[in-house]
Amino acid sequence: MAKLTYRFRDPALAQLALTHRSAGKPNNERLEFLGDALLGVIVAEMLYDAHPNASEGELSRLRAQLVNGQALAVVARELELGDDLKLGSGELKSGGFRRDSILADAFEAMVAAVYQDSDFDACRNWVRELFDERIAAIPRSSKDAKTRLQEWLQAKGWPLPQYELKDSHGEDHAKTFDVTCAIEEPQALVAEGRGGSRRAAEQDAAESVLRQLQESRS
Amino acid sequence: MAKLTYRFRDPALAQLALTHRSAGKPNNERLEFLGDALLGVIVAEMLYDAHPNASEGELSRLRAQLVNGQALAVVARELELGDDLKLGSGELKSGGFRRDSILADAFEAMVAAVYQDSDFDACRNWVRELFDERIAAIPRSSKDAKTRLQEWLQAKGWPLPQYELKDSHGEDHAKTFDVTCAIEEPQALVAEGRGGSRRAAEQDAAESVLRQLQESRS
Numbered sequence: 001m002a003k004l005t006y007r008f009r010d011p012a013l014a015q016l017a018l019t020h021r022s023a024g025k026p027n028n029e030r031l032e033f034l035g036d037a038l039l040g041v042i043v044a045e046m047l048y049d050a051h052p053n054a055s056e057g058e059l060s061r062l063r064a065q066l067v068n069g070q071a072l073a074v075v076a077r078e079l080e081l082g083d084d085l086k087l088g089s090g091e092l093k094s095g096g097f098r099r100d101s102i103l104a105d106a107f108e109a110m111v112a113a114v115y116q117d118s119d120f121d122a123c124r125n126w127v128r129e130l131f132d133e134r135i136a137a138i139p140r141s142s143k144d145a146k147t148r149l150q151e152w153l154q155a156k157g158w159p160l161p162q163y164e165l166k167d168s169h170g171e172d173h174a175k176t177f178d179v180t181c182a183i184e185e186p187q188a189l190v191a192e193g194r195g196g197s198r199r200a201a202e203q204d205a206a207e208s209v210l211r212q213l214q215e216s217r218s
Numbered sequence: 219m220a221k222l223t224y225r226f227r228d229p230a231l232a233q234l235a236l237t238h239r240s241a242g243k244p245n246n247e248r249l250e251f252l253g254d255a256l257l258g259v260i261v262a263e264m265l266y267d268a269h270p271n272a273s274e275g276e277l278s279r280l281r282a283q284l285v286n287g288q289a290l291a292v293v294a295r296e297l298e299l300g301d302d303l304k305l306g307s308g309e310l311k312s313g314g315f316r317r318d319s320i321l322a323d324a325f326e327a328m329v330a331a332v333y334q335d336s337d338f339d340a341c342r343n344w345v346r347e348l349f350d351e352r353i354a355a356i357p358r359s360s361k362d363a364k365t366r367l368q369e370w371l372q373a374k375g376w377p378l379p380q381y382e383l384k385d386s387h388g389e390d391h392a393k394t395f396d397v398t399c400a401i402e403e404p405q406a407l408v409a410e411g412r413g414g415s416r417r418a419a420e421q422d423a424a425e426s427v428l429r430q431l432q433e434s435r436s
Contacts, residue, residue, distance in 0.1 A: 024394070024412045025422065029274040034266050037259035044255040048248060056247040090410075120338040176242075192306075194242040204243065 003080045006114050006126050013117050017109035018081060020102055022088030028109035035112035039067055042127045046135050057211055065138055066131065072104035075130055081106045145206035149181075152210075158185035161209065163202045166192075181205035187216070221298045224332050224344050231335050235327035236299060238320055240306030246327035253330035257285055260345045264353050275429055283356055284349065290322035293348055299324045363424035367399075370428075376403035379427065381420045384410075399423035405434070 008014045017035075021027040043066055047059050054062070065071065076082065082097040085106060096102050115123035143151070149161055167178040179201040182190045189212055193205025226232045235253075239245040261284055265277050272280070283289065294300065300315040303324060314320050333341035361369070367379055385396040397419040400408045407430055411423025 021426075030266060030272075030277065033274040033277050034259070034262050037255075037262040041252075041255035041259045044252050048252050054248075056251040059248065059251050088410075120342075124338075208239075 003078065004110075005079075005129065006117075006122075008113070008117050010117055013113040014110065015086070017113040018084050018106055019086040020088070020091060020096065020106070022091040022096065023086045024088065028106060031109035031112040031116075032105045033112075034115070035108035035110065038111050038115055038123060039072075039108060039127065042124050043067055043131060043135075045124075046128065046131060050135055055207055055211075057207075057214065062138060066134055069101050069104040071134075072107050073100035076103035076107040078130075079107070079110075081110065145203050145210055149183075149206045149210055153183065153185070156185070159183070161206065163205065165198060165201075168198075177201040179205050181209050183209060186213075189213070221296070222328075223297075223347065224335075224340075226331070226335050228335055231331040232328065233304070235331040236302050236324055237304040238306070238309060238314065238324070240309040240314065241304045242306065246324060249327035249330040249334075250323045251330075252333070253326035253328065256329050256333055256341060257290075257326060257345060260342050261285055261349060261353075263342075264346065264349060268353055273425055275425075275432065280356060284352060287318050287322040289352075290325045291318035294321035294325040296348075297325070297328075299328065363421050363428055367401075367424045367428055371401065371403070374403070377401070379424065381423065383416060383419075386416075395419040397423050399427050401427060404431075407431070 004014070016026060017028050017031050019027045021029055040063070043063050044059065047054070047062050047066075051059065051062070082103055085097045085102065087096045087102075091097075091102070111123060111127060114126050146161075153160055162182045164180045164182070165177065166180055168175050169178075170176045175196070177195055177198045177200070179193050179198065180190050181193060181202065182188075189209055191205050191208035191212060193201045193203070193208060195201035195204050222232070234244060235246050235249050237245045239247055258281070261281050262277065265272070265280050265284075269277065269280070300321055303315045303320065305314045305320075309315075309320070329341060329345060332344050364379075371378055380400045382398050382400070383395065384398055386393050388394045393414070395413055395416045395418070397411050397416065398408050399411060399420065400406075407427055409423050409426035409430060411419045411421070411426060413419035413422050
């Protein structure tokens, strides 16, 4: 546990976080449920603060990059959690301490163990230290919404989106533009966008079309 | 905002939480992303504490009952969030202030607004007040894992599970039992279970089979 960077008041909690269900009960499954949720909110807030202009969809996508099983297994390995895992004999023989899913689950459980051993702020600080550089390292999608929409339609061989200025209002130095973005395929769709420039309004409308396409696919 | 039971230092945050994307930008979508995660962890912890013997799968199922769009819309209506929603003209005409998804999103955004206006503890207290009775009101699945597995297989017309005692060890007053639970349909599966009695070990094994079936379906 040399690499944990958090010192437990109650070491039994850390032990529990490292006990895989193959070792019997009690094990880390319940802690993992709580830790998954804790990690979700802490990383959500970090991204929220780091990317003040990112849309909800973009924040979700970034978070999924950071907290999937493979990414969490990397963190678990840095913390050397595998060395202290408690596994049943079957998992032990088959090298369960090296398996991504087992390591990721143990890391999530450890987040909950830190929370239960202290409080939300201490847990958040611990997670922030682990994720600060990771969050700085993932670039936001460098392509804007108009570009992404256009490239996607082109790849499918479908007609390009039509943007139309519908309205502009407000005084000259603080104008607001309303535009629409319309596509024909895979379905006829028109979305509205608004912004402080025509270009910003078009981006907004394109983002809305992308979101509707995503929703209708899911 | 009479029913909010939380008094904002910064009322602009509450306004933002109530601004639907149809009203333009800024709107509540980013706050909703954060609020969804906050609600997830707060309700997760409440269930964790309320059901010390519930499995991870059971906790997930209970949480999904409490925080789905329909359930959150009920909370939003109790808080009368619909009265203060800011909607675009299209949504306004079509009665968007009554729509479940818009109300649920506004509630999630409000959770994040409370958090940003104060801190995690205050936000948690606010959410706990809203969910205390709801959590007390949902019963845990009263059926145990063996019963659920058996009923499910029977409903499909498939063979019943076979339980087998593999091992028991430890002294008489603190014995541990290892059993297996095997099914043939929808796929051949064998899971191990462990417990302080043969029955408890069988429940554990049945739970494990149910979990594997769930994982292979998703």
